Amino acid sequence: MPHVTYVPLTGARVREEAMRELGMTLPGLQARAGAVGQLPALGLLTLAGLQPPHWTCSYRETPTYDHEAIQAICNDRPDLVAVSALTASVEEAYRLSHRLRSAGLRTVLGGLHATACTAEATAHFNAVVAGEGEPVWPTVLADAEANNLQPIYRERRPFALVRAPVPRFDLLGVAPRPRFTLQTQRGCPLACDFCGASRLLGGFREKPAANLVQELGDVTRIAPRPLLEFADDNTFAGKRDLTPFLDALAECGARWFTETDWRLGEDGARLRGIAAAGCVQVLVGLESLDQRHAGMGSKQADWPRTLDAIHAIQEAGIAVIGCFIAGCDGETLASLDRTAGFILASPLADVQITLQTPFPGTALHERLRRQHRLLPTRGWSHYTLFDVTYQPAPLSVVELEKGFRELVGAVFATEPTRRRQRLRRNIWANNPRLRPWAS
Numbered sequence: 001m002p003h004v005t006y007v008p009l010t011g012a013r014v015r016e017e018a019m020r021e022l023g024m025t026l027p028g029l030q031a032r033a034g035a036v037g038q039l040p041a042l043g044l045l046t047l048a049g050l051q052p053p054h055w056t057c058s059y060r061e062t063p064t065y066d067h068e069a070i071q072a073i074c075n076d077r078p079d080l081v082a083v084s085a086l087t088a089s090v091e092e093a094y095r096l097s098h099r100l101r102s103a104g105l106r107t108v109l110g111g112l113h114a115t116a117c118t119a120e121a122t123a124h125f126n127a128v129v130a131g132e133g134e135p136v137w138p139t140v141l142a143d144a145e146a147n148n149l150q151p152i153y154r155e156r157r158p159f160a161l162v163r164a165p166v167p168r169f170d171l172l173g174v175a176p177r178p179r180f181t182l183q184t185q186r187g188c189p190l191a192c193d194f195c196g197a198s199r200l201l202g203g204f205r206e207k208p209a210a211n212l213v214q215e216l217g218d219v220t221r222i223a224p225r226p227l228l229e230f231a232d233d234n235t236f237a238g239k240r241d242l243t244p245f246l247d248a249l250a251e252c253g254a255r256w257f258t259e260t261d262w263r264l265g266e267d268g269a270r271l272r273g274i275a276a277a278g279c280v281q282v283l284v285g286l287e288s289l290d291q292r293h294a295g296m297g298s299k300q301a302d303w304p305r306t307l308d309a310i311h312a313i314q315e316a317g318i319a320v321i322g323c324f325i326a327g328c329d330g331e332t333l334a335s336l337d338r339t340a341g342f343i344l345a346s347p348l349a350d351v352q353i354t355l356q357t358p359f360p361g362t363a364l365h366e367r368l369r370r371q372h373r374l375l376p377t378r379g380w381s382h383y384t385l386f387d388v389t390y391q392p393a394p395l396s397v398v399e400l401e402k403g404f405r406e407l408v409g410a411v412f413a414t415e416p417t418r419r420r421q422r423l424r425r426n427i428w429a430n431n432p433r434l435r436p437w438a439s
């Protein structure tokens with residue numbers, strides 16, 4: 001029987017030493033990095049759901065690919081090793097592929113980076129999947145079996161999510177897992193210029209509720225009352241009726257987290273429905289206090305309206321993680337200070353702050369490349385969201401690094417972190433559906 005080994009190279013990374021030390025010491029940052037690191041690689045588990053029955057597979061996740069991990073992959077004696085990597089981990093993926101290929105194995109890479117930089121990736125992998133993996137995966141496996149792998153597999157037509165297979169959660173093993181992922185939609189109707197995830201794999205699509213009920217059923221066979229994180233770009237940007245899925249979430253007692261934009265706060269009926277279905281937290285992109293990004297469309301609104309929407313979401317019993325991006329054009333040390341003051345006085349129950357990062361395939365990357373502002377000495381491994389990778393304006397690189405560290409240090413200091421913990425407890429205590437969990 002042919003065998004494929006699935007290898008995710010994900011998890012948070014930071015290059016700049018001072019920022020790394022800060023991340024190790026600030027409890028709020030540690031918690032979020034830990035949560036991201038616990039997420040299973042849904043893309044690979046989904047591809048495993050498309051395997052023909054005569055293929056066997058294994059799933060090998062490990063934080064670093066040392067000699068022991070490589071040996072474990074080789075011991076599977078796979079006919080193909082399927083790797084997924086983010087931009088920040090792609091250089092590790094290239095090194096891993098070279099090691100595996102010199103051990104006589106064949107490798108294939110997929111993911112957002114492979115889609116945006118396909119030609120680059122073909123120099124390191126036997127094959128590269130550009131774009132969505134589902135439409136081409138059976139062909140990749142058939143070609144691997146026939147010893148006829150092609151350098152590039154690409155299906156330009158968007159994959160209909162109604163045909164999405166149920167991810168192979170069984171590959172995660174029996175060890176208790178703190179959280180699971182499901183994907184309920186792909187893409188986004190908005191077009192923020194820094195955002196690649198919402199465009200690179202095709203336009204906005206929603207998975208029907210019936211598929212989601214089936215996927216949830218598979219998760220609950222492993223974890224009866226799961227904690228879920230939706231791998232979505234903007235869950236509530238569309239108008240689909242999610243009632244059967246929300247009912248199933250409520251019935252199994254799931255608690256869940258997802259990403260959306262603040263306009264959710266202006267839809268009272270939907271808010272009540274998702275709170276009753278166990279929605280605990282939503283990440284909302286607020287981006288910047290002073291600066292505006294191109295492509296934000298109707299997400300761009302005045303602050304009083306946005307803050308009213310955040311209040312409404314939190315009053316429904318759902319904590320908001322306000323997501324800010326530092327370093328876009330026009331950012332100054334004074335504006336970073338203002339952002340810190342705004343966040344510290346805000347009602348936000350949690351916060352995420354990252355540096356603007358021009359990921360390949362985004363309009364932002366193309367603009368900075370044309371302006372010769374990408375830093376040639378800072379390759380893909382610096383695209384961590386915590387390292388400066390371009391020449392900011394008007395700040396210098398060193399000024400932005402320092403200003404960003406100070407912003408992060410102020411927002412994630414012990415007392416503001418405790419204050420946000422108390423806010424979250426109060427929000428959840430007001431939600432009858434979550435009260436036992438909040439206590």
Ligand code: SF4
Pocket residue numbers: 187188189190191192195198233234261285296299
């Ligand atoms: S709203 Fe969010 S998902 Fe949509 S384009 Fe903007 S950043 Fe991307």
